Amino acid sequence: MTIVLQSLLGGALIGASAAGLILLNGRIAGISGILAGATWARPQAWQWAFLAGLIATGVAASLAGHPAAAALREQTFWRLALAGLLVGLGTRLSGGCTSGHGVCGLANLSPRSLVAVITFMGVAGLVVYATRHLGLLAQL
Amino acid sequence: MIALKILTAALFGVLFGVGLLISGMTDPARVLAFLDVAGAWNPALALVMGAAVIVAAPAYAYVRRKGVDALGEPVALPNRFRINIPLVAGAAIFGLGWGLSGLCPGPSLVVLGQDAEKAGVFVVALVVGAWIVSFARRSGCPPSA
Incomplete structure (x- = not known):
C-alpha cells in the first residue's frame, strides 16, 4: 500500500472515529482533553474506555509483530520527558491537540482551532528546523 | 444505555x-x-488530517445545527x-x-x-x-x- 493510500485510509478511520464519538456519545475526540479528564478530579468511564481502546491497538500491533518505530526507541529519556511536559502544558492551556483542534475543530469549521493548528504546526516546524538544520539541542 | x-x-x-x-x-x-x-x-500528515476532517465534518455540521447528537441528547460544542x-x-x-x-x-x-x-x-x-x-x-x- 502506498503512503498516499495509507494516509487517506488511516485518516478516514480517524475521521470516522471522531464522527462516531460526537454522534453516538456527544463527545469530542480530543485525546489531550480525554486524557486530562481521565486523570483529573472527576474521571468518567467513557474516557477510560476510549483510552483503553487506543492503547489496545498498540498492544495488538506489538503482538502482531509491529514494534514501536525506531524514531521513538532512539529518543533519550530527557527528550521524551521534556517533550511530554511541554505537550501536556500546551494542550491544556490551548484546550486541544492535533485531534481536538486539528481533526475535530477543523471539522467543526472553527476559526479558533485553525489558529491553534497554524500556531502549533508553525512552532513545531521551527523546532525541527533548529534541531535538524541548525544543530541545536543535539545532546538532548 | x-x-x-x-x-x-x-x-x-x-x-x-x-x-x-x-x-x-x-x-x-x-x-x-x-x-x-x-x-x-x-506531506503525508496533511493527507491524514485532511481525510479525517472531511469524514468528520458532516457529523459536526449535524450536531452544530441541531444542538443534539444522533440520539437526541443535547451537545454543547x-x-x-x-x-x-x-x-x-x-x-x-x-x-x-x-x-x-x-x-x-x-x-x-x-x-x-x-x-x-x-x-x-x-x-x-x-x-x-x-x-x-x-x-x-x-x-x-x-x-x-
Missing part, C-alpha cells in the same frame, strides 16, 4: 488507534518529515471564535514538544501499547504537564483558552 456508551467509546478508541497505525502517524519519523519543510518534506492568548501561547508550547519528539497525545497512547518503557516517559510527563495547568487554573491563574 450508559454501558452501551462505554462500549461505543472503547470501539471508537480502537478505530482511532487503527487509523493512526495505518496512516503511519505513530512513527515520529513520518510526523517530523512533515514538519521538516526545509528537508525531505513528506466549544466556542469556535474565541481567539486569545492562552490559545495561541498554549498551541506554541505544544508545538515545541511536538517538534522535539514527533509525538502528540493520540499517537503517544498507541505507542504506549507498543513500547511502554519509552512512550511511558512521554505520557507520564504529559499528564504532569496537564496537571500543572489544572492546578494553576483552580487557583485562578491562567484563564481558559
Whole structure:
C-alpha cells in the first residue's frame, strides 16, 4: 500500500472515529482533553474506555509483530520527558491537540482551532528546523 | 444505555488507534518529515488530517445545527471564535514538544501499547504537564483558552 493510500485510509478511520464519538456519545475526540479528564478530579468511564481502546491497538500491533518505530526507541529519556511536559502544558492551556483542534475543530469549521493548528504546526516546524538544520539541542 | 456508551467509546478508541497505525502517524519519523519543510518534506500528515476532517465534518455540521447528537441528547460544542492568548501561547508550547519528539497525545497512547518503557516517559510527563495547568487554573491563574 502506498503512503498516499495509507494516509487517506488511516485518516478516514480517524475521521470516522471522531464522527462516531460526537454522534453516538456527544463527545469530542480530543485525546489531550480525554486524557486530562481521565486523570483529573472527576474521571468518567467513557474516557477510560476510549483510552483503553487506543492503547489496545498498540498492544495488538506489538503482538502482531509491529514494534514501536525506531524514531521513538532512539529518543533519550530527557527528550521524551521534556517533550511530554511541554505537550501536556500546551494542550491544556490551548484546550486541544492535533485531534481536538486539528481533526475535530477543523471539522467543526472553527476559526479558533485553525489558529491553534497554524500556531502549533508553525512552532513545531521551527523546532525541527533548529534541531535538524541548525544543530541545536543535539545532546538532548 | 450508559454501558452501551462505554462500549461505543472503547470501539471508537480502537478505530482511532487503527487509523493512526495505518496512516503511519505513530512513527515520529513520518510526523517530523512533515514538519521538516526545509528537508525531505513528506506531506503525508496533511493527507491524514485532511481525510479525517472531511469524514468528520458532516457529523459536526449535524450536531452544530441541531444542538443534539444522533440520539437526541443535547451537545454543547466549544466556542469556535474565541481567539486569545492562552490559545495561541498554549498551541506554541505544544508545538515545541511536538517538534522535539514527533509525538502528540493520540499517537503517544498507541505507542504506549507498543513500547511502554519509552512512550511511558512521554505520557507520564504529559499528564504532569496537564496537571500543572489544572492546578494553576483552580487557583485562578491562567484563564481558559
